[in-house]
Amino acid sequence: MADFDTNIFQRDTGRISYYQYQTGSKDEARPLVVFLHGSGERGFKNQMPLLGNDVPKTIHDYISEHENAVLLVPQATWAPELNGWFRPEIRKTLLSLIKSKIQSDNIDSKRIYLVGLSNGGAATWHFAEHHSDLFSAIVPCCGYIYNEDKSFVGAAGEGRYMHPRMAEAKALKETPIWAFHSHDDHTVNVQGTLEATEMVKKCGNQNVNVTIYDDGKVTPNPHGCWEPAFDTPTLLPWLFSQRKA
Structure with missing residues (x-):
């Protein structure tokens, strides 16, 4: 992925590496897409978030043809536990990185998108x-x-998964969502997606899309629903069309 720049971001909360691809220039406000990898791509400057799956490449290719935008691919550091983005210090550092990019790269604050898989x-x-x-x-x-x-x-x-809580769902009632899962996912139970999206809908969110793949549709590993998800032709046009009021 030669088009991506490799960088390091450090704050008091910690240090992470990240990869960035961009089109256009800072002279115009551009949308930002942040991609959060799964547990298997943890590390530091080893490009695993770019190599472990095709999602960054798919977003990269779409941006190169359709958008002046910034694609940010941060990398959670390795730890013995498979907890990646669950570590508070990593999340604090990531949030600082995103806010830094909003300022330094002239990001359109009405078009900041977050996508992620598994962890x-x-x-x-x-x-x-x-x-x-x-x-x-x-x-x-x-x-x-x-x-x-x-x-x-x-x-x-x-x-394993976690039940959603009503307070969590209420916080998401204004956020456009398109969630994906395989029904036969044995790593993360499909109920994690079904329960969350159903509760968010009950809170009044009318912009919730849910795609659940039938048993046997995602092979060889039914956990990898991100592969058909990002092959969905309408997904990225939908994503980039979302704007805050």
Whole structure:
């Protein structure tokens, strides 16, 4: 992925590496897409978030043809636990990075999009809930609404997830959402997506799309719903069309 610049961002809360692709120039306000990888792509300056799946390339190719925009791919550092974006210090550093980019890269504050898969999908729900004023739309793949003060349903590697809470759903009632999951996902239970989106709809959100793939449709690993998700021709046009009022 030669078009991506590799950088390091450091604050008191911690240090992370990130990769950035952009079209256009800072002379015009541009939309920002932030992509949050899964647990398997943790590390530091090893390009795993770009190489572990095709999502950054798909967004890259779309931007190169259709948008003057910035694509930001941060990387959570490695830890023995598969907790990636769940670590508070990593999330604080990421939030500082995003806010820094808004200023330094002349980002259109009405068009900031967050997408993520697996661990990054759960983090996408989390960031959108806690910073609904920041993100204009989200695309969580095989995720659930994560928060530290909740318990997991199920065990790690056996379809674990977290039940949503009404307060979390209310915080998302104005956020456009397109969520994806495979019905037979054994890593993150599909209920993580179904329960979250249903509760958000009950709170009055009328811009919630949910795509659930039938058993056997996502192969060889049904956890990888992000592959068909980002092959959906209407997904990225939908994403870039979302704007805050």
